[in-house]
Each structure stands twice: as C-alpha cells, then as structure tokens.
Amino acid sequence: MTNIDKIIDLRSDTVTSPSPEMREAIYTAKVGDHGYGDDKTTIELEAYCADLFGKESALLMTSGTMSDQIAIRCYTQPGDEIVLDRSYHINYFQAGPSTDLGKVLLNLCDAEGGILTPEDIEEAITGKYRGELFNRATLLCLENTINGYGGRIFPLENLKKIFTYAGMKGLPVHMDGERFLNACIATKISPREYAKYTDSISTSFSKGLGAPFGSILMGSRSLIQKAAKYRKWYGGALHQSGFMAAAAMYAIQNNVQRLEVDHRNARLLAVLLGAEDYFDIDLQVVETNMVMLSTKKLNLESSHFVDLCRNEGVLLYPWSQYTVRAVSHLDVSEKDIAVAAEKIIQVSKNILNGTIP
Numbered sequence: 272m273t274n275i276d277k278i279i280d281l282r283s284d285t286v287t288s289p290s291p292e293m294r295e296a297i298y299t300a301k302v303g304d305h306g307y308g309d310d311k312t313t314i315e316l317e318a319y320c321a322d323l324f325g326k327e328s329a330l331l332m333t334s335g336t337m338s339d340q341i342a343i344r345c346y347t348q349p350g351d352e353i354v355l356d357r358s359y360h361i362n363y364f365q366a367g368p369s370t371d372l373g374k375v376l377l378n379l380c381d382a383e384g385g386i387l388t389p390e391d392i393e394e395a396i397t398g399k400y401r402g403e404l405f406n407r408a409t410l411l412c413l414e415n416t417i418n419g420y421g422g423r424i425f426p427l428e429n430l431k432k433i434f435t436y437a438g439m440k441g442l443p444v445h446m447d448g449e450r451f452l453n454a455c456i457a458t459k460i461s462p463r464e465y466a467k468y469t470d471s472i473s474t475s476f477s478k479g480l481g482a483p484f485g486s487i488l489m490g491s492r493s494l495i496q497k498a499a500k501y502r503k504w505y506g507g508a509l510h511q512s513g514f515m516a517a518a519a520m521y522a523i524q525n526n527v528q529r530l531e532v533d534h535r536n537a538r539l540l541a542v543l544l545g546a547e548d549y550f551d552i553d554l555q556v557v558e559t560n561m562v563m564l565s566t567k568k569l570n571l572e573s574s575h576f577v578d579l580c581r582n583e584g585v586l587l588y589p590w591s592q593y594t595v596r597a598v599s600h601l602d603v604s605e606k607d608i609a610v611a612a613e614k615i616i617q618v619s620k621n622i623l624n625g626t627i628p
C-alpha cells in the first residue's frame with residue numbers, strides 16, 4: 272500500500288455525509304406525530320415535490336426500494352407480471368423483494384442500453400400465449416437514469432412513445448427515477464415536463480442530492496392513498512418524519528443544480544481513464560454521474576481490481592464480473608477525481624507489468 276492522504280470513495284453517490292447546513296435543517300425541523308398527520312415539514316415536502324413533478328400527490332418513503340416496492344404492490348395482484356429491462360434495479364437488486372413482497376413475476380427485456388421500445392414491450396406481452404386463465408402483465412417499470420448502464424438517460428422522445436403505447440395497452444407506467452433529477456439537469460428538461468409521461472415516479476434524496484435517507488413516490492391522489500396504506504403495512508410510516516423531510520427539503524432546494532458538477536467530474540474521470548486504453552470507455556454513454564469500466568483487458572475480475580484500488584485509497588464498486596462502477600458525488604472534488612484516475616491507472620499498469628499478481 273502507498274501513502275494515502277485521503278480515501279476517495281467512488282462506490283456510489285449514496286456515500287455522502289450531510290453538510291453542516293443540512294444538519295442544521297434537520298436539527299431545527301418542526302416535527303409532529305405523522306401517525307396523526309401532524310408533521311408539517313413532511314406535508315410541506317410532499318406538496319413541494321408533487322408540484323415540482325406535476326403530480327397530484329406525493330408520499331415520503333424511507334428508501335428507493337420502498338418507493339418501488341409499494342408502487343408495485345399498488346398496481347398489481349400477486350401472480351401478475353411486471354415488464355421491465357433486465358438491467359433495472361427492480362430486477363438486478365430488488366428481484367427478492369419484488370417476488371417476496373410484491374409476489375409478481377418479472378418479465379424481463381434486454382433492450383439496448385436499457386432503453387425499452389414499444390416493440391420490446393409488445394414482444395414481452397405477446398411472446399407467449401395468454402389464455403383467459405393465464406396471468407397478465409399489469410405494470411411497466413422504467414428507470415431514469417439507468418444505473419446498470421452507467422447512469423444513461425432514458426430519452427424523453429423514447430419515453431413519450433412508450434407512454435403512448437402503454438396507454439393503448441392499459442399498462443400503467445411506474446418510473447424508478449431515483450436519479451431522475453440527474454437526467455433533468457443533463458437534458459435541461461424540467462421534472463414536470465419529463466414526468467408527464469409516467470403514471471407514477473419515485474425519486475431519491477439520498478443519492479446525488481446528498482441527504483442521509485428518503486425517497487418520494489408521486490402519482491395520482493388515489494394511487495398515493497393506496498400507497499400510504501402499504502407504507503404503513505411495510506413498516507415505513509414514521510412518526511416524527513419531519514427530521515427526514517427537512518433533510519430532503521434542504522437537498523431538493525439546494526443540491527439539484529449542482530448535479531452538473533458531478534456530471535462534469537464523471538466525464539473528467541472517463542476522459543482521463545479513457546486516454547490510457549485499459550478499460551474500453553465509450554465517452555458517448557457517460558451522460559450523468561457514473562462511469563463503467565471493463566476489466567477484461569486487464570484479465571482480472573472486477574472484485575480483485577476493486578481490492579487493488581482500495582489498497583491505494585480509491586473505492587469502487589464491482590458491478591458485475593468484469594465491470595466496475597465509479598460514481599461522482601457531492602463529496603468528491605475535481606482534484607479527487609484527478610488523483611483517483613492517476614491511482615487507477617497506476618494499478619492497471621502494475622497489473623499489466625506483472626508487478627501485481
């Protein structure tokens with residue numbers, strides 16, 4: 272191990288620590304028992320988000336997983352199918368809860384870059400015979416930005432087509448939009464305009480926005496009423512939720528525009544690493560705050576590569592067998608990115624030189 276002045280943590284944008292201003296907002300939050308609907312800070316946050324995303328109603332959740340799982344529970348009956356891309360979080364990380372809590376089958380597509388088309392959905396639905404007594408697909412789930420494809424954006428034009436098609440088929444569209452605001456900042460499309468082409472959408476406060484917890488599910492009044500019941504059932508109805516809401520409100524009012532800094536930093540990392548030709552980086556697909564690195568040319572599994580980088584003070588996430596994910600966020604600077612790139616390159620050189628077994 273070399274001299275390490277600072278650990279540079281690029282595993283995820285969830286690793287941030289609340290700023291002093293956010294801590295102050297949490298400390299001074301006005302709270303009440305929201306079991307009785309008394310928490311004004313939560314009520315304010317939900318109204319703010321519903322308005323920002325152009326939805327009738329919103330409900331604060333403890334996590335993105337809870338938003339997704341409750342959306343699934345609201346739209347489906349046990350045994351129903353949901354259609355989504357294989358790469359999406361609802362499959363890749365939430366296959367367990369989706370089948371255990373939601374009791375749904377995941378009808379998976381393999382769309383280029385995770386950007387589903389009406390044809391993919393048509394194939395998923397009609398690819399097998401559906402007699403009267405067979406199960407049905409009752410929900411379409413999308414993701415924006417698409418985590419498994421390195422934070423790629425689900426383009427508005429594709430979303431419009433899908434939404435129209437799904438409407439014709441009577442399929443509601445839930446958007447797992449935990450990093451939706453990254454897409455809004457990168458495309459300069461307002462959340463309201465983008466979210467128009469979804470029936471419900473969730474977004475996270477604890478990823479790029481830097482809050483310690485919280486996600487919000489937004490949709491029609493009737494959907495959110497139903498979601499409130501399941502949130503209670505699933506143990507997510509907090510009492511003095513205003514502490515969480517205050518952090519979320521600080522995050523959404525102060526940390527959205529600065530996501531463009533994270534996007535610049537991710538691009539910088541991609542450019543610096545791409546210049547060395549170790550990782551097959553396609554700069555075209557570095558659209559927001561993530562970079563995916565292939566370790567195939569190094570002939571090393573991602574988890575081994577991640578261990579070697581950790582020894583040098585750079586933390587990365589082993590996404591799949593030969594893919595490593597690096598994510599920029601509020602707690603890494605441009606200088607940190609340059610240092611991280613230098614160390615990652617040095618590790619790669621050492622691997623190819625045989626200095627590291």
Ligand SMILES: Cc1ncc(COP(=O)(O)O)c(C=O)c1O
Nearest residue numbers: 334335336337360414418447449
């Ligand atoms: C696209 C997406 N959806 C859902 C989640 C789950 O969020 P949480 O970790 O808050 O449960 C994540 C987490 O990274 C995510 O990237």
